[in-house]
Amino acid sequence: MDCTCADPNQKADFYTQCGTAVRTLREEIPVVFEKDVTYDIFTDDVVFVDELATPTKPNVVFGKDAYRRIYWSLRFHGKLFFSRTRVEVLRIWQPEEKILSVRWSVKAVPRVIDGFVVDMFHLDGISEYKLNSEGYIYSHKVTIIDFFPFQFGQVLFSELAKRKKTVPTPSF
Numbered sequence: 001m002d003c004t005c006a007d008p009n010q011k012a013d014f015y016t017q018c019g020t021a022v023r024t025l026r027e028e029i030p031v032v033f034e035k036d037v038t039y040d041i042f043t044d045d046v047v048f049v050d051e052l053a054t055p056t057k058p059n060v061v062f063g064k065d066a067y068r069r070i071y072w073s074l075r076f077h078g079k080l081f082f083s084r085t086r087v088e089v090l091r092i093w094q095p096e097e098k099i100l101s102v103r104w105s106v107k108a109v110p111r112v113i114d115g116f117v118v119d120m121f122h123l124d125g126i127s128e129y130k131l132n133s134e135g136y137i138y139s140h141k142v143t144i145i146d147f148f149p150f151q152f153g154q155v156l157f158s159e160l161a162k163r164k165k166t167v168p169t170p171s172f
Contacts, residue, residue, distance in 0.1 A: 017041075017135025018100075025102055025129070026089055033078040033085045037071055039064055042137045049141040052125065058141075067140075082108035082121065090124075098131040103145075122146070 021041040028037045046067050050059040078085050085108040092102050106123045124146035130139035
């Protein structure tokens with residue numbers, strides 16, 4: 001990584017903070033659905049860009065408080081809709097100066113009603129983190145690289161089609 005800082009002390013501080021960010025991401029991404037992350041590696045005006053939900057028009061959130069709410073929502077909805085959620089960091093690299101990229105994989109079992117057996121849900125993505133001159137993250141962009149959104153629906157509807165159609169008996 002090449003820092004364009006003129007002062008050698010500032011350059012050393014950048015590398016130290018950048019290393020802290022890498023270590024924190026490597027340790028905390030795998031447990032993101034279980035506990036909150038450390039926000040010390042982010043600037044107060046961090047920008048979160050979510051290209052997962054709406055790829056044609058990304059969802060953009062500004063500020064550390066809004067960023068905290070995104071992570072809270074991720075944990076809440078992860079526990080609500082999935083069980084046995086697992087996140088794995090596959091690779092961390094630096095494609096450009098002051099940019100960290102993290103490739104991750106999420107595997108989880110969807111919670112469905114009536115005892116349906118559904119295969120594990122699988123999503124691979126990349127998070128791109130941009131660093132300021134002090135080594136703090138000021139931007140986090142999430143991009144999807146592998147996802148089959150209709151897989152879950154197809155399994156659910158095929159299970160429904162296999163079941164016998166019965167008329168419920170009124171209990172009153």
